[in-house]
Amino acid sequence: DVNLRLQKFLFSYRVTPQRTTGRSPAELFYGRRINSRLDLLRPSLDSTVDTALVHQKRNHDKKVRDRSFEEGDAVWELNPHGDGKHFIPGSIKTRTGLHSYLVEVGGIEKR
Known part of the structure; x- marks a missing residue:
């Protein structure tokens, strides 16, 4: 029982980051983090990040339509000036x- 408790204590000590180095003794010795039960x-x-990225892409792709235009197609351009017309x-x-695309709006070509 004493040996088991000593092993658990030493393992906990070795995987706990130290204040002076910011890293655990096991990490300094092995060059990588050692996983504990808490991990x-x-x-x-x-x-978690990979799962979130997959969900974001799936949700984005649901709403996106492939848009392509030909020369002469009528389009609406966003008005950057706040004169009432959006x-x-x-x-x-x-x-x-x-x-x-190069768009002609009111006789002026805009990119």
Whole structure:
């Protein structure tokens, strides 16, 4: 019984980060964190982040539509000036990139 308690105490001491170094003696010796029973109770941060990213992508992809425009298509451009109109009608002049177009709005070409 005494040997088992001593082993548990030493293990706890060796995996507990020290105030001076900020790392545990086992981490300094082995060069990596040693998992204890406490680590098994809470999920690892990496798996939590990966799961959250998968959920975010799935939710984003549900709402996204693939949009492509041809020359001459009528579009609405967001009005950056606060003069009452939120959108201004325009038309596609040319495609400049994968998701960018040259738009003619009121006789002025805008990217």
